[in-house]
Amino acid sequence: MSEHTLRVDWPACKAHGLCAEMLPEVVSLDEWGYPIVHGPVSAEVLALAKSAVKACPTLALRLTQPPPRPA
Amino acid sequence: MTLTTETTTLRPMVRNEVGLDPVVSQGPALLAGIAHGPGLAAHRGRLGPAPTPAADELVQLSRDVDLRGRGGAGFPAAIKLASAQRRRAVVVVNASEGEPASRKDAALMTLAPHVVLDGAAAVAHALGTREVHVVVPSELPSIRVGVEKALRERSAAGERLKVTIHDAAPRFVAGQAQAVLQLLAGKENLPVTAWQPEAVSGHKGRPTLLSNAETFAHLGHLARVGSSGYAALGTADEPGTTLLTLRGDGWDPEVREVAFGTPLADVLTAEEMAQPLLLGGYHGTWLKPAQLQGLTVSRIGIAAAGATLGAGVMLPLVEGWCPLVRTEALVEYLAGQSAGRCGPCLNGLPALAEALRDLVHRGGPVGRVEELCGLVVRRGACAHPDGTARLVASMLKVFPEEVDSHALGGCRGGRVEGSR
Numbered sequence: 001m002s003e004h005t006l007r008v009d010w011p012a013c014k015a016h017g018l019c020a021e022m023l024p025e026v027v028s029l030d031e032w033g034y035p036i037v038h039g040p041v042s043a044e045v046l047a048l049a050k051s052a053v054k055a056c057p058t059l060a061l062r063l064t065q066p067p068p069r070p071a
Numbered sequence: 072m073t074l075t076t077e078t079t080t081l082r083p084m085v086r087n088e089v090g091l092d093p094v095v096s097q098g099p100a101l102l103a104g105i106a107h108g109p110g111l112a113a114h115r116g117r118l119g120p121a122p123t124p125a126a127d128e129l130v131q132l133s134r135d136v137d138l139r140g141r142g143g144a145g146f147p148a149a150i151k152l153a154s155a156q157r158r159r160a161v162v163v164v165n166a167s168e169g170e171p172a173s174r175k176d177a178a179l180m181t182l183a184p185h186v187v188l189d190g191a192a193a194v195a196h197a198l199g200t201r202e203v204h205v206v207v208p209s210e211l212p213s214i215r216v217g218v219e220k221a222l223r224e225r226s227a228a229g230e231r232l233k234v235t236i237h238d239a240a241p242r243f244v245a246g247q248a249q250a251v252l253q254l255l256a257g258k259e260n261l262p263v264t265a266w267q268p269e270a271v272s273g274h275k276g277r278p279t280l281l282s283n284a285e286t287f288a289h290l291g292h293l294a295r296v297g298s299s300g301y302a303a304l305g306t307a308d309e310p311g312t313t314l315l316t317l318r319g320d321g322w323d324p325e326v327r328e329v330a331f332g333t334p335l336a337d338v339l340t341a342e343e344m345a346q347p348l349l350l351g352g353y354h355g356t357w358l359k360p361a362q363l364q365g366l367t368v369s370r371i372g373i374a375a376a377g378a379t380l381g382a383g384v385m386l387p388l389v390e391g392w393c394p395l396v397r398t399e400a401l402v403e404y405l406a407g408q409s410a411g412r413c414g415p416c417l418n419g420l421p422a423l424a425e426a427l428r429d430l431v432h433r434g435g436p437v438g439r440v441e442e443l444c445g446l447v448v449r450r451g452a453c454a455h456p457d458g459t460a461r462l463v464a465s466m467l468k469v470f471p472e473e474v475d476s477h478a479l480g481g482c483r484g485g486r487v488e489g490s491r
Contacts, residue, residue, distance in 0.1 A: 009264040010413035010452050030446055034414040062266070 004041040004063045006049060008034075012060035019061055022052040091324055093174045093316065095182060098328025099304055100312045101288045105182040109217060111224035114185040121189040122294045123196040126156045129290065135298035136310040138290070142246075142283035143170075143351070143382040145370055148290065152194070154270035155280040160198040161273060163255070164191050164205045166214065166284035167239030169246035170352045172319035172384045176284040178326040179314065180207070180214045184221035187284050190291030192225075192232060194280055201233045204274070206251050209238035243353075243408035247453040248281050250410075261410040262453035283382070285314050305331035309369055315383040319352075335366045343387035347394050347469070351381025353401050354458025356465040357394060378465070393482050395473050398466040399424070399431045405459045416456040419447035427463060434480045437467065 015033035025045050027035045041049045053061045097105055107113040133149035140146045168176040191203050207214045222234050239245040240260040247262045248269055254260040255274050273279025293301045302310035309331035317325040348358045356378040373380045388394055406420035423443040429435030444463050447456035476483050
């Protein structure tokens with residue numbers, strides 16, 4: 001199982017900032033309130049990351065894994 | 072809104088407001104037949120029927136000559152073709168050319184539409200589809216007229232493709248792949264987040280071969296002449312030719328097709344070789360005059376010099392202009408071209424333009440410019456913020472003496488270290 005990455009759907013993100021409150025280990029906010037994602041999501045905070053994805057008011061967060069190499 | 076006193080009154084032109092048509096010269100491959108006009112009869116008379124290789128064959132040919140996409144990113148055409156080689160594929164010819172300093176696709180579509188459409192037909196045949204979309208720039212309506220005429224000629228000659236023409240919005244980011252897919256879907260022509268490459272899941276979730284118009288022209292030419300015929304021009308590492316737009320936003324724009332390996336000194340004038348060069352367009356990178364010596368038209372060689380060939384846009388600095396003032400004007404334009412949908416771009420690019428204006432005209436801190444460059448990169452649905460940051464970062468890297476001089480409130484005009 002490879003590492004998860006938190007990806008932002010930028011046009012959908014409206015800078016509510018819940019992700020940074022729920023997952024300060026991975027997300028901080030820039031000067032305009034938009035998330036800055038710091039590195040991949042470790043196993044310890046994976047559950048928190050999943051809650052942050054669910055909590056986003058605009059559903060702008062996704063947990064992704066590196067795609068398998070295309071044939 | 073604040074009023075500012077600017078240290079220079081010279082405002083370099085950013086966009087070709089007057090819409091000057093570029094001078095297009097006859098080229099060695101794609102533009103070889105332009106003297107015979109854009110019609111199908113002349114095209115077929117000169118070259119004969121268009122070959123339709125099988126998918127595996129076309130992939131192999133593309134691999135043999137290492138054909139790269141000509142939209143700017145230089146992605147290998149063979150990989151894209153192979154990824155889209157699945158059931159119910161769709162072919163999209165992107166001739167929208169959102170970059171105002173690029174005119175090569177407009178030249179190709181106007182003067183040699185069948186060279187592009189032969190490529191599109193070859194790709195459609197190879198992928199086993201009849202569905203082709205052609206995206207044209209709405210600000211140049213003559214291109215749509217020309218493509219419609221070319222398509223009528225082809226269907227009268229018995230070609231059975233289902234081609235739809237779409238008009239791209241007149242803005243910088245409208246030609247970005249995801250924005251084009253939105254346009255095809257009947258939505259606003261703006262970038263959205265891509266969760267998968269369009270070759271895997273593109274138009275209506277189908278595998279979509281979306282490439283720049285020039286890329287299709289090369290595929291058609293390659294299918295016709297084979298890999299050894301294609302490699303008769305160019306170098307061993309980079310076979311074939313490429314289209315260049317010179318001074319695309321200036322008073323004497325020019326489109327030229329040259330073989331890879333052509334010395335830059337054969338493309339630019341001696342005066343231009345003594346000036347800094349912005350390569351790759353408004354999302355591009357600067358090179359100093361000293362770096363231009365011995366350089367050839369080569370994706371690999373230009374990358375080794377720390378720049379990008381991109382979509383072949385070359386903008387020599389006009390003598391007497393300051394590269395910082397020119398960059399600042401471009402960034403202001405680019406900030407205005409943000410679709411305004413992604414927060415970091417919507418807020419970051421105007422802030423970056425302001426910080427750069429502050430640096431260039433009022434000796435403001437370079438640190439703020441660098442900080443904002445870092446804040447916008449990889450934080451948007453498309454690469455518009457990344458390209459803008461690349462241009463600014465290149466300016467800081469290539470012209471440190473000018474940056475220092477502006478920080479002290481001076482401007483050395485066009486006098487750049489390494490010129491003359």
